[in-house]
Amino acid sequence: MTRKELLLSLKNSELLRNTSILITGTAIAQLIPFLLHLIFRRVYSTDIFGAYAFYMSLIGILGAISCLKYELAIILPHKDKDAANIFFLTVFINIVFNTLLIIVLIIWKTSILKFFNLSEKFSEYLFFVPLGIFFYSLYQSINYWLIRKKGFLPISVNKFVRRGFEGFVQVVFSFFRNSHAIIIGDFFGHFANIVSGLYQGKKRGLSLSYLSRVKLKYVASKYSEFPKLNVIPSLMSAISFSLPVLLINKFYSVEITGFFDLSKLLLSLPLALIATSISNVLLQSITEKFKVNRSIKKDLLLILGIVGSIGALEILVISFSGVELFSLLYGKSNGFSGTISKILVWSYALSFIVASFSAVFIAMNKIKLLSIWQVFYFISILSLFLFKNLAFLDFLKVFVSIEVLCYLISIIFMVYIVINYERKLNLKVS
16 A cells, blocks of 8 residues: 555545544543642642542442443444433443442441541541542443444544533632632533433434333343343452552552552543544444444554554653652652652553454444453452562552553454454455
8 A cells, every 4th residue: 555545545445534623622631630630739649549449449449340330232222212222221220229329328338448548537538429420320321322323523522511510610619728629620520421311312313202111121121132141240350450449559559559549540530632532433333344244454453553652651751750740740749659650560551452452342343352351351460469568669660560461462452353353354255
């Protein structure tokens, strides 16, 4: 392919165009919390951010299963009526799940605080968790509907709305030196996201008129493979992702958790800005091509070149200037986060690549293979309990080694899936 043909291909690529829309919207949205944290990290103590990281970790774990993974099936049906009833099914399951969670928190609040080494002054955070999970999971369902309808611009708008409201509320509460400003802003941001998302979904055909008791039972049965095969592995995967924060809080302190969270905030920017957007677009694109037996190799190679370059750049910048970068952005008191980042950057760069292509498993109906990897990842991360007596930085090195191994195995799985699919296509053609 000549240079001219390559440029023309890039210009006419629907995949690249949709990805650019999502990335642009996400970048603008993520710029808000990034800029605000430059201020907040100098205003609030590190332990507040550690407690917030704990809160977000609980949402990450429980939000992964609060709809029993039915939300992943919204994109699959040919008929909008079936897809809409999957959406309403997820809402019902989400409500029941979080109602039960509230009861659990009321009964065992003290025991939960003690187990996770969380101060009583942050006990209110626990009761934000069910609402946080409900809003997070409800928007995930809306998001899959918008992906189904190729509503990538509305998805970008929704992200901006969420971050805009979140930032505004945090700034207002910070004027009064309210220590809960960060979490309250997060709550209002999610709420605004839901309102915006429902409006966008309604414009693209999501309607209560589709709701049918018969159809609810039908889709719950037809797509029962998702809860049967993916709930436990997804829970394991979510625990694996969030467990390090909980263990650092338990084994060390909420202050160190705050430093660790700041490292995650900066290192995950490519993940937040680009990987999620690419994965959403790839999910729709690969699903569409898979249904009609078309090649996906060109799309994947194009994306690989982009994310590989970004991952390599992140490693270089953090490895050589990590401590100086964090001290400059967040103050010298947060320089320790730079030291943490120089260790973490290797796993985050690989995570960025894996997350960008995670849609391969879902779009090509390889849920079982994804589940196998999630179980392996979970068992590997659980082994961190064996290293609780290490110094913190040594504990971190063990964690990163485990992460790198697991992500490399995931990449091998995805390469196997794509090569196998392309080989079958070539056999059909020949």
